[in-house]
Amino acid sequence: ETAVFQTPNYHVTQVGNEVSFNCKQTLGHDTMYWYKQDSKKLLKIMFSYNNKQLIVNETVPRRFSPQSSDKAHLNLRIKSVEPEDSAVYLCASSLMGGPEVFFGKGTRLTVV
């Protein structure tokens, strides 16, 4: 049963637009993540937040900015999307940075 909720499921937008993705977890976890999955299914971490504090920022372009209002929410904003941003963005959560991580269903972004 899903306990990490992402919206929207899909989003199609034009180059240069701004998009925002939302993520909420109901597991009582204190750590949340954003991962990017490309067309080859490769999953790479973008950001980790622990108790609303940014812990990991993996050489992500500046147009990406995470936003956390509380430890149950971690949103992702992309200021000016580019074609290479087309991917599935997966939100996840865990307790204290580990050991077991739970994923949402993902947001598929298509930039045209």
Next chain:
Amino acid sequence: GQQVQQSPTSLVLQEGENAELQCNFSTSLNSMQWFYQRPGGSLISVFYNPSGTKQSGRLTSTTVIKERRSSLHISSSQITDSGTYLCAMDAGNYKYVFGAGTRLKVIA
């Protein structure tokens, strides 16, 4: 940097055959997890397995932390097992590092 190697990259099985998927980690790790993903589907946790052997139905996972490896055994494969199996390591720095996955196709 930290790397996760999965083998094989792809596998085709006849229904009923067994499969052994491997995962090797380049650095020491705290724990690891196996995930399953259907095309266009979400990432589903199959096993959280920091060490030892765990079994769930036809699936068995064995992790040997000291040797930095884990395996996933699928017995009597079914068509519905088709999809991508991903392993990930918890390196203890607030991030999971993923392998590239094993794409499994089970045919009748």
